[in-house]
Amino acid sequence: MFLHEIVIMSERIPNPNVYPFHIPSIKHLDRLSLNNNVTFFVGENGSGKSTLLEAIAYQCGFNPAGGSQNNQYELDSSEAQLGDYIRLSWMPKINSGFFLRAETFYSFASHIDELAREHPGAYDPYGGKSLHHQSHGESFLSLFQNRFGKRGIYLLDEPEAALSPQRQLAFLSIIHDLQKTAQLIIATHSPILLGYPNADIYHFNEASIQPIRYEDTEHYQITRRFLENKSFYLKELMD
Incomplete structure (x- = not known):
């Protein structure tokens, strides 16, 4: 482990009501x-999990639009507004790793294409070809399998967005190999990814951020109930 604690510097926040x-x-x-x-960070949309993950990426020096310290490109929709108001405690401090934002991955892939126009080797860490020349799921796995793997911290915001259930299972294997030398913080809605053994899960709710057991997450419970009582749920929803 490298990152041990995240502290909110409340005294510096100019207006806590915005x-x-x-x-x-x-x-x-x-x-x-x-x-x-x-x-893992879990919670409903808008609960703050992506906001906190983006702020961590900002403090790590990663591009808030997605990428590492070496990926310098701008995206209007990406700004880590919380980033200046958190403090990270490290042991030891590291600067290597990657920030994946599923919602801006297209722009990141375009950025790599721009780099490759002058430096063809820019594709090497991504499977040797443009991420745009692969399916969405293939490009995600190509990133995970080729760009990840070094000692560092990896911040992933909804990595399951492009992955089929089968490929989410494959990603569990990647997580297992990566965590031997790296630290991962993952915001997700996937009950498959949340099933990774012995991981810590933090639930973002309307009152606080609290640890939660896998079996107590809504992601697990709703999925299980639906699969066990599909006809009942569909009748309730559609009648």
Whole structure:
């Protein structure tokens, strides 16, 4: 493990009643300890998990639009508004790793294409060809299999977005290999990924951020109930 604690510097926040500081999970957060090489953030859309992950990426020096310290490109929709108001505690401090934002991955792939026009070797860490010349799921796996693997911290925001259930299972194997030398913090809605053994799961809710057991997550419970009672749920929803 490298990153041990995230501290919110509340005294520096100019107006706690505006976005993103008014998000309940962020507003009530003082500090968050990380005790595992694999940590998951879960919660509803808008609960603050991606906001906190983006702020961590900003403090790591990664491009908030996605990428590493070496990927310098701009995207209007990406700014880590919380980034200047958190402090990270390291042991030891590292600068290597990657920030994946599923929603801006297309722009990241275009950035790599621009680099490759002058430096064809820019494709080497991504399977040797343009990410745009692969299917969405293939490009994600190509990134995971080729760009990841070095000692560092990997921040992943909804990596399951382009992965079929079968490929999510394959990604579990990648997580397992990667965590031997790296630290991963993953924001996800996937009950498959959340099933990775012995990971810490933090639930972002309307009051706070709290550890939660896998079996107690809504992702697990709703998926299980639906699969066990599909006809009942469909009748309730559609009648």
